[in-house]
Amino acid sequence: MRFAWVLPTVAALLAAGMVPVLADTVTVTIDKLAFSPKEVSVKAGDTVEWVNKDAFAHTATVKGGWEVMIPPKKTASRVMQAGDTVEYFCRFHPNMKGRITVTP
Numbered sequence: 531m532r533f534a535w536v537l538p539t540v541a542a543l544l545a546a547g548m549v550p551v552l553a554d555t556v557t558v559t560i561d562k563l564a565f566s567p568k569e570v571s572v573k574a575g576d577t578v579e580w581v582n583k584d585a586f587a588h589t590a591t592v593k594g595g596w597e598v599m600i601p602p603k604k605t606a607s608r609v610m611q612a613g614d615t616v617e618y619f620c621r622f623h624p625n626m627k628g629r630i631t632v633t634p
């Protein structure tokens with residue numbers, strides 16, 4: 531029984547909150563110059579993935595913060611950190627706006 535220690539060890543780590551639960555991926559579709567859904571709520575450690583269906587590039591840009599470039603017909607993603615609750619927009623099309631709420 532070489533691996534008899536594994537289960538109790540994992541159980542102990544889980545109990546101690548040291549093994550993160552599996553993070554989710556939340557998808558935001560970009561189609562015809564709009565983020566959909568416009569507002570998403572994720573947990574810290576979750577990934578937001580943008581799927582760009584348009585034939586031109588977009589960005590998810592946070593003023594004074596991070597920016598994700600989403601090339602045409604491609605996807606791009608970012609892992610959200612605690613404190614990342616933000617309004618974002620597209621640098622090329624400032625009328626495109628979205629919001630991400632990050633809960634702990």
Ligand SMILES: [Cu+2]
Nearest residue numbers: 588620622623
């Ligand atoms: Cu754009």
